[in-house]
Amino acid sequence: MALTRAMLVSATAILLAACSSSHVRDSLPSDRVQSDNLSPEEVHRRCYGYIYGEEGLPLDYAEAYKWCQRAAEIPGNASAVTLLAELHFNGQGTSVNLTEAARLYRTAADNGHSHAQYMIGMIYILGRGVTTDEAEGIRWLELATQQGHEQARDMLEQAKKLQK
Numbered sequence: 001m002a003l004t005r006a007m008l009v010s011a012t013a014i015l016l017a018a019c020s021s022s023h024v025r026d027s028l029p030s031d032r033v034q035s036d037n038l039s040p041e042e043v044h045r046r047c048y049g050y051i052y053g054e055e056g057l058p059l060d061y062a063e064a065y066k067w068c069q070r071a072a073e074i075p076g077n078a079s080a081v082t083l084l085a086e087l088h089f090n091g092q093g094t095s096v097n098l099t100e101a102a103r104l105y106r107t108a109a110d111n112g113h114s115h116a117q118y119m120i121g122m123i124y125i126l127g128r129g130v131t132t133d134e135a136e137g138i139r140w141l142e143l144a145t146q147q148g149h150e151q152a153r154d155m156l157e158q159a160k161k162l163q164k
Contacts, residue, residue: 043080044071049064062093065094068080082108088101089105097129117152120140121139125137
């Protein structure tokens with residue numbers, strides 16, 4: 001299935017908008033972070049809060065990057081890995097690095113994070129940081145859709161219309 005230019009432009013806009021979605025916030029492991037006795041929830045709260053200027057924290061991408069790197073090191077924290085990928089994808093708190101964003105999204109997607117599955121699906125379809133692979137992109141969108149991710153479902157519907 002070859003995607004039309006209009007769909008690619010639309011998908012790129014959706015992909016960029018998706019990075020500011022709240023789908024990246026999930027439950028965290030309950031272990032405590034050893035270095036300063038902050039809970040994984042607190043480290044993640046800071047990661048998320050600095051990215052979006054929420055949780056009582058100012059919008060600060062440099063701080064977000066620092067906290068998201070730390071949160072992403074917590075085993076089982078696919079949400080933080082997704083947030084770190086977002087920072088690389090958008091060049092917030094770090095330079096744009098689509099290859100690293102794709103790697104991080106793929107890691108979180110492999111761990112079942114539906115928003116990461118959506119993002120890596122779109123990245124494969126658009127060839128952003130990876131070689132374009134529509135079939136692989138559709139596969140990831142289907143996985144995200146199975147978990148109830150609405151944007152993935154919408155993109156799959158558009159793709160099916162183009163196949164007809």
